[in-house]
Structures are given as C-alpha cells and as structure tokens.
Amino acid sequence: MARSDSEGSGATIRDVAVQAGVALSSVSRVLTGHPDVSPAMRAKVEAAVAELGYEPDLLAQSLRSGSTKTIGFVLRDISNPLFANIARAAEQELRRSGFSMLITSSDGHLDVEARNLALLRRRRVDGVIVSLVSEEAESTRAALAAINGPVVLLDREVSGLGAAAVLCDHYSGVYRATGELLARGHQRIGLVSGALTVRSSRERLRGYEAAFAAAGVPVDRSLLALGSFDADFAKAEVIRLFSRRDEPTALITGGIASAAGALQGLRQLRRAVGTDVALVTLDEWPMFDVLAPDLASVSRDSGEMGTAAARLMLDMLNGAEPRTVVIDTHFTPRDSVGPVRRVTPAPRKAPARRSAPKKSVG
Structure with a gap:
C-alpha cells in the first residue's frame, strides 16, 4: 500500500x-514554518516527529500548497569566496522561514x-536570486522573464524585469581609493576589472574617473583593462601593462x-607590492591576510548582501512590491598603498684616466 505524506x-x-495530541492543522503549520505557532506547540510537534521518524513528502506538500518552499540561487562563479559568503547568509535567512535553497553556478558562461x-523554473522554485554574467544577454533576459515568481538581482540592473535588487555602492569606495592614490602622487593608475556589461564595473569606472576629475588629472584610458573578473585575464593584463615603458605606478583590481591574478602577474615580473607598485583590491579574502605587505581594499559586507537578498525574496513572496537595497563599501588604506617610487639615477662613473704611453728604450 502506498504511504501517505512520508518516505x-x-x-x-x-x-x-495523534502522538503530539494536537490538531492536524497545527502539525502542518509547524512543518511549513508558519510564524503563528507557540513555542510549546512547536516543541510538541517536533518531539513527535523525532520519536516517530516522520519524513514529510515534500512533493506532495508542494502539489497541495502550490509552493515548493525552495528558492533558486544562480551564482556567476561558485568558486569565488564572495559568492560563497553571500549564498551562506541567504540560505541561513531563508531557512529561518522554512525555505531551502537550490544553488547553481554558471561559471561565467551565458x-x-x-x-x-x-x-x-522547471523545478518550480518559488523565486530566484541571481548574479548575472551580463545584464545585456537576451537569452538571460528571456529566461528571467519566464520565472514564475519573484526575482532578486545581486548587484545587477535589468530594466523592465520588475525585479528587486541588492546593489553595492562601488562608486564611493573606488572614488576614495583612487583619490588616496592620487594624493600620494600616483597618476598612472591601472584599473583591472570586469566588462562594462555589468553594473559593478560601470560604477567602479565612474568612481575612478570622478576622482581623477576632482584632482584635475587627465585619465589615461590605455591603463584601463575592463573585460573579465577572471584571474587569468587579470594576470595577462597586468603583464601587458607592466611591459610598457610608461608602466603604471599603482593598480586597482x-x-x-582579479587581485589573485594581478598578484601572480606582478610576481612573475618581479614587481614588489607597496614599493614598486601600489595595490588596492576590490573585495577582501582571508587568505590575503597572510600576504606582506597588508593589502589596501575596498570592501563590502557579503553577509549583509545575502541576508538582504533573502529578506527581499521573502517580502515579495508575502506580497510586497520589489524594491532596492544599497550596501555601503568601505576603503581601508594599508601598507600596499605606498607613494610613487622615486628612481634615483645611478651615479655616473668617472672616465678611467688613461696612462701615459711608455717611452721606448733603445
């Protein structure tokens, strides 16, 4: 005989x-994470579930309720620690409301x-949180429009979608970092970042250019390398930039x-961070803490981003309109931001005194 509501x-x-001595509807509210449940009721039901070894049939529940209690999460690059932290915070927030999260990674491929x-969409998730590879790809726009539920964009802007968004104030952080470098005498500042098809790169470039304008210094656009966030791209571009006669004196990655790739390139070229070149990273990683000198950074709270994305999703599932949350960025100057290296010309050697020719004896 087929089992009902369990596996x-x-x-x-x-x-x-029956085991908990409560109504069937009370058990249902506890199992679905309904907030209108007393602590005593929840404790009774959870004790009965544990004692009986009850496992709910999630498919049957979703067919009855029209909700899978699952949120999809599409990451651009699951290997990036920033996205791992965002996903962890989002999953924790969703779990508190009885939702699970299904994570996929696009690995940077449209x-x-x-x-x-x-x-x-085919798995009938209740909504999707997504960090897009590009905001302009028609295939992605069409796939997002077909989602049957709320969409929350992570640091991306897609017009006409009606999605909520968690945006970061990249402009302010990069403006302050570039201004600090300019104040220390750097004018040849390289910027290595992703393509301008995503908001973060556009905002970073805008902050970079605004800092140059405020200092009255023209931007050398040949020092811009905007094409990808991958380490291999950053390494190749750093090697290209530092193979020039007029190489940069500072880098923002x-x-x-990007920072990891840039560091690989600088090491290959034997350029010392903090002395040969100043370096500012955008985003922090605990592994950077073992490096010397300490790396200056423009940081954002990845946990706050994930929590905000989950709360936006839950609000919309409860009928709220899409809205945008902005996360601050913070510039922290550290030892990697040194002044322009002053190259002292090597002293010229005095020409060797020519000895007088020996007189021949004869």
Whole structure:
C-alpha cells in the first residue's frame, strides 16, 4: 500500500498529530514554518516527529500548497569566496522561514546561466536570486522573464524585469581609493576589472574617473583593462601593462579573482607590492591576510548582501512590491598603498684616466 505524506518510515502526518495530541492543522503549520505557532506547540510537534521518524513528502506538500518552499540561487562563479559568503547568509535567512535553497553556478558562461534559470523554473522554485554574467544577454533576459515568481538581482540592473535588487555602492569606495592614490602622487593608475556589461564595473569606472576629475588629472584610458573578473585575464593584463615603458605606478583590481591574478602577474615580473607598485583590491579574502605587505581594499559586507537578498525574496513572496537595497563599501588604506617610487639615477662613473704611453728604450 502506498504511504501517505512520508518516505522512509511508515509514520504519517496524522500519526504525528495523534502522538503530539494536537490538531492536524497545527502539525502542518509547524512543518511549513508558519510564524503563528507557540513555542510549546512547536516543541510538541517536533518531539513527535523525532520519536516517530516522520519524513514529510515534500512533493506532495508542494502539489497541495502550490509552493515548493525552495528558492533558486544562480551564482556567476561558485568558486569565488564572495559568492560563497553571500549564498551562506541567504540560505541561513531563508531557512529561518522554512525555505531551502537550490544553488547553481554558471561559471561565467551565458548559455549555462540561461539553462540554469530554465532548470530552476522547471523545478518550480518559488523565486530566484541571481548574479548575472551580463545584464545585456537576451537569452538571460528571456529566461528571467519566464520565472514564475519573484526575482532578486545581486548587484545587477535589468530594466523592465520588475525585479528587486541588492546593489553595492562601488562608486564611493573606488572614488576614495583612487583619490588616496592620487594624493600620494600616483597618476598612472591601472584599473583591472570586469566588462562594462555589468553594473559593478560601470560604477567602479565612474568612481575612478570622478576622482581623477576632482584632482584635475587627465585619465589615461590605455591603463584601463575592463573585460573579465577572471584571474587569468587579470594576470595577462597586468603583464601587458607592466611591459610598457610608461608602466603604471599603482593598480586597482576588481574582485578577489582579479587581485589573485594581478598578484601572480606582478610576481612573475618581479614587481614588489607597496614599493614598486601600489595595490588596492576590490573585495577582501582571508587568505590575503597572510600576504606582506597588508593589502589596501575596498570592501563590502557579503553577509549583509545575502541576508538582504533573502529578506527581499521573502517580502515579495508575502506580497510586497520589489524594491532596492544599497550596501555601503568601505576603503581601508594599508601598507600596499605606498607613494610613487622615486628612481634615483645611478651615479655616473668617472672616465678611467688613461696612462701615459711608455717611452721606448733603445
């Protein structure tokens, strides 16, 4: 005989209600994470569930309620520690409200991103949190428009979608970092970051250019390397920039992977951070703490981003309109931001005194 509302054990939701001595509806509210449940009621039901080994049939529950209690999360790069922290905070917040989270990674590929969104739609997730590879890809726009539920964008802007968003104030952080470098005498400042098809790169460039304008210094656009957040791209661009006769005296790198790639390139070229070149990273990573000198950074609270994204999602599932939350960035100058290196010309050697020719004896 088919089991009802359970897998693994033979217990049913009715058995749980009888064991706990409560109504069937009370058990349902506890199991679905309903907030209108007293602590005493929740304790009774959870004790009965544990004693009976009851395991709810989630598919049956979703068919009855029209909700899977699952949120999809599409990451641009799951290997990036920033996204791991965002996802962890979002999952913790969703779990408190009885939701689980299904994570996929696009690995920076637009076709994978569109397929992941389509997969989440077929799995009937209640909503999607997404960090897009590009804001301009039509395949992604179409996949997002087909989602049957709220959408929360992470640091991205897509017009006409009606999505909520968690945005970071990259402009202010990069403006302060660039201004600090300019104040220390740097005028040849390289910026290595992602393509301008995403908001974070556009805002970083805007802050960079505004700091130059405020200092009355022209921007050398040949020092801009805006194409990818990948480490390999950053390494290649740093090697290119420092192979010039008029190489930069400072670098700003757009993200954890970019910073790692830039450091690899500088090491290969034997450029010392803090003396040969000043360096500011955008985003922090605990592994950077073992480096010397300490790296200056423009940071944001990744945990706050994840929590804000989850709360926006929960609010919209409860009927709220989409809205935008802005996360501050903070510039922290450290030892990697040194002054312009002053190269002292080597002293010229005095020409060797020519000895007088020996007189021949004869």
